[in-house]
Amino acid sequence: MSRENVLVSAQWAEDNLDAPGVVFVEVDEDTSAYETGHIPGAVKIDWKNELQDPVRRDFVDRAGFEKLLSAKGVANDDLVILYGGNNNWFAAYAYWYFKLYGHDSVKLLDGGRKKWELDGRPLSQDVVKRDETNFSAQEQNLKLRAFRDEVVDAINTKNLVDVRSPDEFSGKLLAPAHLPQESAQRPGHVPSAINVPWAKAANEDGTFKSDDELREIYKEAGIDESKATIAYCRIGERSSHTWFALHELLGYEDVKNYDGSWTEYGSLVGVPVETGTGKE
Amino acid sequence: MSSSCGAPDQAAPITGAEGQTVLSGRVVSGEAPVGGAFVRLLDGNGDFTGEVVSSPNGEFRFYAAPGSWTVRALHRTGNGEASIQADGPGVHEVAVAVA
Structure with missing residues (x-):
């Protein structure tokens, strides 16, 4: 596994903010950081309210994941770049969900929000709205999940x-x-x-x-x-x-x-x- | 209380911490508070234990245990660290200057 296939640097990210087919997604449990400034063009996913099942103690099922990503404007042929606070903990968690549900075109921003902020790179408070898509997910790949x-x-x-x-x-x-x-x-x-x-x-x-x-x-x-x-x-x-x-x-x-x-x-x-x- | 891993508001009053060892403090640059700094708690061996982001007034707190700790702050304007000895439960104050 080559690291270029799974990670992007902050510089690559800044150079590709407007690249077609690339979607930046900030994932956090506390999304207040996103509201105060996010990577320009990035949409947010709230780990607690959007990635967890509201009733059962489990995360969103396949249909729920499809619905969420469709609403966020993520398409099956998009390259998804995930980042977040807490040293990318929740971004890494989301990365694992994407792999679990069969979306292979996903990478982590190395260093996440912290590296981006320490570098003094641009943050935006603009509201980001992407057109809804029809995202389809696979059954969970249980080779990645232990019970x-x-x-x-x-x-x-x-x-x-x-x-x-x-x-x-x-x-x-x-x-x-x-x-x-x-x-x-x-x-x-x-x-x-x-x-x-x-x-x-x-x-x-x-x-x-x-x-x-x-x-x-x-x-x-x-x-x-x-x-x-x-x-x-x-x-x-x-x-x-x-x-x-x-x-x-x-x-x-x-x-x-x-x-x-x-x-x-x-x-x-x-x-x-x-x-x-x-x-x- | 939640079962989550997101840090609570770093500026809120410390409540529900009876019997706990709390390390509480502020990140400063000269006299000025530094908000948005990444504040890392390192244990007596220098190993990473936890990290929070300082409040707009530079405040942070950790729920730790008695012992020797180092608090290290990273900010785009500079880094700094301070040592703190917590001999027992209670709120222990520490200031970290970044430059």
Whole structure:
């Protein structure tokens, strides 16, 4: 997998703002940043209100995804460039949705909103309205998505990569440090998981580290490249970032994101849980 | 409270934090507050723990745990960092100057 196929630089993005067939989409959970200024021409997707099922604990189904992207003016032959705040967490999550629903022509803006802002590149408050399309999605590609029973079965057999911070992994914290501490019923991690915080894959400015650096980080952490891998975090967005690094950048073949993540696993009755650093 | 990962309003009063260790502060350039800075919390090993964007008045806060922390701010006008020792629960104040 070549990185040019899955990532674009901020400079490429600025040079292609008006390119035909290229649609910029800002994805965030809190879309207030978009309102104060977005990449010129970009439409927004609200992760919480538009990508989650309003009733069931799941994300939008195929028909819902088709309806959403049609309304946003994204066509099947468009190249979609995703970016967002929080070091592209929700943009990476959305990228995973696009792949899950079979839209392959999608790339991430390397560094997301952070890099764009730190570079002092232009932001616009103009209202963006694209003509409605008739977007069609495929059935979910479940080769990319792990469910809870599969995670339990993966203990001691597959690579389980917990991408939360060391304190969340050990059970000291239940949520990232910028949030009030609330989440799953029990702290800790899935037994046999290794802890490689998502941020290890990113530079300070939000861009991804080089392939060589990434390969070294995961190798050193103990990933067995001959085995299948499941990544998880708390709600599945940070692990989308790591899924992107492992599957899209490094080209590991069998990598799934467990979107239920610790919020689900840490509330299950009867499953094994480990606390501490996980190291002997 | 939500189960989401978006940071709450960084300028709102700190509530519901009883018994928690809160690191609260402001990003400044000279005397002037710096809003829109990317504020990163690094643990005692220098490993990344969390990141928020400072409010228009430069404010930020982290819900952490007792220990030694470094707060690092990135802004298009410059970067800076400050150390903070949180000995126990409560609100611990820290200022970060960027240049």
